[in-house]
Amino acid sequence: MTGVSPIVLLLLLVALLVGVLMIGVATGRWGGGIGLPARPRRTRRASTPEDLR
Structure with a gap:
């Protein structure tokens, strides 16, 4: 064993x-x-057809 092995x-x-x-x-x-x-809790908005336009 070399002197480095115990340190490693x-x-x-x-x-x-x-x-x-x-x-x-x-x-x-x-x-x-x-x-x-x-x-923070985000409120989910319902996706309505008006929102998709």
């Missing part, structure tokens, strides 16, 4: 840990999760 393995382990933590925070397992703002 450590970086991969850190990247995996960060990914798991990001997914955990995003799904709300840790912390409050990511709250999306409420989308």
